[in-house]
Amino acid sequence: MNSCRFRQAIDDYLLQRLGEEEKAGFEEHFFNCRDCFEELKAREEILRVIKARGGEIFTGGAEPAGEAIEPGRRAALRFKPWWGMAALAAAAALVLILYLPRRQAPSPVFTLGQDEIVRGETLVLLSPAGPVGPAGILFEWQPLSRKARYALFLYEGELLWSVETDDTRLELPEEWRQRLMPGRTYSWEVKAYSPPGTLITASAKAEFRIRED
Amino acid sequence: MPGKNEDHDALLAQYRPVVSFRVRRALGGDIPDWEDVVNEILTQVLEKVRNGEFRGECSLGTFIYTVTSRRIVDFIRQKTKILRNGPEPAEPLDPQESLESREKSDQLVRHIRTLKPKYRDVLFLFYFQELKREEVARRLGITPAKVSERLHYAQKLLRKKIIK
Numbered sequence: 560m561n562s563c564r565f566r567q568a569i570d571d572y573l574l575q576r577l578g579e580e581e582k583a584g585f586e587e588h589f590f591n592c593r594d595c596f597e598e599l600k601a602r603e604e605i606l607r608v609i610k611a612r613g614g615e616i617f618t619g620g621a622e623p624a625g626e627a628i629e630p631g632r633r634a635a636l637r638f639k640p641w642w643g644m645a646a647l648a649a650a651a652a653l654v655l656i657l658y659l660p661r662r663q664a665p666s667p668v669f670t671l672g673q674d675e676i677v678r679g680e681t682l683v684l685l686s687p688a689g690p691v692g693p694a695g696i697l698f699e700w701q702p703l704s705r706k707a708r709y710a711l712f713l714y715e716g717e718l719l720w721s722v723e724t725d726d727t728r729l730e731l732p733e734e735w736r737q738r739l740m741p742g743r744t745y746s747w748e749v750k751a752y753s754p755p756g757t758l759i760t761a762s763a764k765a766e767f768r769i770r771e772d
Numbered sequence: 773m774p775g776k777n778e779d780h781d782a783l784l785a786q787y788r789p790v791v792s793f794r795v796r797r798a799l800g801g802d803i804p805d806w807e808d809v810v811n812e813i814l815t816q817v818l819e820k821v822r823n824g825e826f827r828g829e830c831s832l833g834t835f836i837y838t839v840t841s842r843r844i845v846d847f848i849r850q851k852t853k854i855l856r857n858g859p860e861p862a863e864p865l866d867p868q869e870s871l872e873s874r875e876k877s878d879q880l881v882r883h884i885r886t887l888k889p890k891y892r893d894v895l896f897l898f899y900f901q902e903l904k905r906e907e908v909a910r911r912l913g914i915t916p917a918k919v920s921e922r923l924h925y926a927q928k929l930l931r932k933k934i935i936k
Contacts, residue, residue, distance in 0.1 A: 570923075574902055586794060586841070591833035596790050601931045603793075606899050608880045613900035616884050617892065710901075718910050758902055 565595050572599070573606050610757065651695055652730040682749050682762035690770045696736055699728040700749050700762065707751040707759055714746045714764070741771040783821070784814050787836050794837075798844045805847075813843050883933040891926040894919055 568585045571577050577585060589596045609616065683701040698711055711729060713720045720735050731739075739745060745768070750761040792810050799806050817836050820826050826835050884892065897908040898919070909916040 570898075574899075583841075587834055587837045590787075590790055590794075590837035590840075591831050596793070598931075600789075600793065601934055602927060604876075604934060605880065605884075605895075605927065605930055608877050609884070609895060609899045612877065612881055613896065616881055617896045617900065718907065721907075721911065752901070 563592060563595055565589070565592065566598065569595065569599050569602055573603055614754065648730050648732050652697065652728070682751055682760050684747070684749065684762050684765040687747075687767040688765050690768050692770055693736075693739075693741060696731040696739070696767075697728060698731065698747060698749075702727045703751055703759065705759070706754060708754070710750045710752065712748050712750070714748075715743065719745070739769050741769045744768045780818055780821070783832075784818070787817070787833075788814060790833075791836065791840050794840050795844060799847065809843060809847055813840050816843065880930065880934065883930055887926055887929065891922055891929070894922040895926055898923055 565585055565588045568577060568581065572582060572585050589599055682703065685699040685701060687696055687698065700709070708723060708725055709727065710721060710723045712718055713731070713735075719738075720731075722729065744766055746764045746766045748762050748764045751759045753759050788810065791813050792807075795806050795809050795813070799809065813836075817826075817839050820835075820839065826832065830838075884895065887895070893912060894908060897903045897911055898905070903911070905916045905919045908919045912919070914922075
């Protein structure tokens with residue numbers, strides 16, 4: 560393994576995260592550096608297979624004989640095991656959905672993150688936005704026209720919490736609701752992934768503040 | 773001059789993979805013309821080398837990179853004019869190549885699945901979900917440096933398997 564400084568750029572190049580200038584610089588480099596080119600080809604192959612067959616690799620399909628593999632997806636996305644709380648939260652969400660009148664919050668003001676891109680369809684966040692009470696916080700967004708899996712990210716400057724769901728509404732688990740402080744402002748966003756796991760689109764970030772009452 | 777011809781053959785053999793990679797990445801492997809574009813580029817390079825247009829002011833790799841990039845831009849411009857209202861290109865059909873590629877891909881899938889969960893988790897979040905290192909670190913409760921380390925190790929293991 561060599562210590563070429565361009566090694567760091569290989570994944571960013573393959574995941575299309577380099578700016579035009581950096582990209583051109585890296586391309587020129589791998590025309591001149593056989594080691595980096597060989598590494599690039601190997602990683603491209605890995606990425607291609609993971610993108611094309613990730614569902615099978617990480618979640619489904621028969622496991623190789625004699626092995627007990629915990630699927631990476633499950634491990635990576637698991638919560639701390641507050642299953643009781645989660646069940647209560649789910650029940651509360653169900654009550655909200657079925658029996659309470661649906662109140663739409665006014666449209667929030669969105670600001671695009673500096674490093675965010677939006678491809679194709681737009682994901683529109685509905686609530687929460689603006690000041691919200693400290694009681695149950697329900698995240699809700701408009702569904703896309705195609706089947707998608709959504710990943711929700713909650714920030715207070717840095718990422719606080721994230722979760723994946725097939726639904727377009729989700730209540731913040733009690734454990735996390737209790738951590739949100741009155742008077743503070745939080746932001747959230749949603750990213751949508753196609754069934755094979757490719758990013759379809761990302762929402763803008765919306766902000767909400769916990770009321771001090 | 774057989775000596776010169778051999779040099780030129782060696783030059784083509786050396787640079788064909790990298791030119792092919794760049795062209796396929798820029799145009800997409802499903803564009804049936806990509807191999808023609810690669811051949812055109814290598815022919816152009818040979819002509820320029822023979823005509824003395826390559827004067828050694830930059831490395832040969834950089835020279836070939838420049839010729840490649842220009843040809844790709846030209847190709848995209850031409851194709852954009854032709855295909856603006858045209859149909860989508862058909863899927864390439866090469867059963868032998870598809871079979872080989874499928875076998876390679878099956879092997880790699882098996883190798884990834886035999887990795888320890890901590891390596892697979894990182895591959896899943898970083899490559900499959902395209903999360904940034906910091907986000908992967910946050911999800912897994914480890915440092916970004918540890919994410920890089922695990923990624924690097926997983927890549928190294930898989931690369932060994934690919935080469936075998």
